[in-house]
Amino acid sequence: xxxxxxxxxxxxxxxxxxLTINCTYTATGYPSLFWYxxxxxxGLQLLLKATKADDKGSNKGFEATYRKETTSFHLEKGSVQxxxxxxxxxxxxxxxxxxxxxxxxxxxxxx
Amino acid sequence: xxxxxxxxxxxxxxTGTPVTLRCHQTENHRYMYWYRQDPxxxxxxxxxxxxxxxxxxxxxxxxxxxxxxxxxxxxxxxxSATSSQTSVYFCAISENTSGSLKNTGELxxxxxxxxxxx
Numbered sequence: 001x002x003x004x005x006x007x008x009x010x011x012x013x014x015x016x017x018x019l020t021i022n023c024t025y026t027a028t029g030y031p032s033l034f035w036y037x038x039x040x041x042x043g044l045q046l047l048l049k050a051t052k053a054d055d056k057g058s059n060k061g062f063e064a065t066y067r068k069e070t071t072s073f074h075l076e077k078g079s080v081q082x083x084x085x086x087x088x089x090x091x092x093x094x095x096x097x098x099x100x101x102x103x104x105x106x107x108x109x110x111x
Numbered sequence: 112x113x114x115x116x117x118x119x120x121x122x123x124x125x126t127g128t129p130v131t132l133r134c135h136q137t138e139n140h141r142y143m144y145w146y147r148q149d150p151x152x153x154x155x156x157x158x159x160x161x162x163x164x165x166x167x168x169x170x171x172x173x174x175x176x177x178x179x180x181x182x183x184x185x186x187x188x189x190x191s192a193t194s195s196q197t198s199v200y201f202c203a204i205s206e207n208t209s210g211s212l213k214n215t216g217e218l219x220x221x222x223x224x225x226x227x228x229x
Contacts, residue, residue, distance in 0.1 A: 042222060043221050
């Protein structure tokens, strides 16, 4: 069945460092791909999405490109801030109204 | 922000007691979901609804039931709570405008309900 695999955390970086959080997927057909972010004590919120191969989603300085050839959707940011500390979830659109979620990657940014 | 309210936000109960969590939305979205979030497991779907009185099971539905008698309310019930149901529960809503079965993936989440079963 469909699945999403994320790199395990926590990922700890210094402020202004470059961020990559890896996400790979297994799916039939052509799913849409998503990154959600969860700040401490809050629910998840959509960060960015891509609906077809080679699409690049972007928001708040984060980017991710839908790579069908490598079945990946890695999240990147050029210069992270302390306020980016959160848990990041990769997901894909499965059938029947459901999303398939990765386990989440906790990001810790130190000043 | 999407209008989603979960209640209660925190609850402590004892094994064997019934518990109902409520999700209320003001967005008139068709689809509503209940997830649980546990360390190391990410989000797991319990039940979802695609309309009034239309519900279906998710991957971890055992021990849970749901009801949706109005568009705005989606109730999650634990008939007899167990310690394994200690978790944070999230409600989410979405509106599929694509006309297909495929979820657009744009979910809006509530702030969560932390349940502790002693």
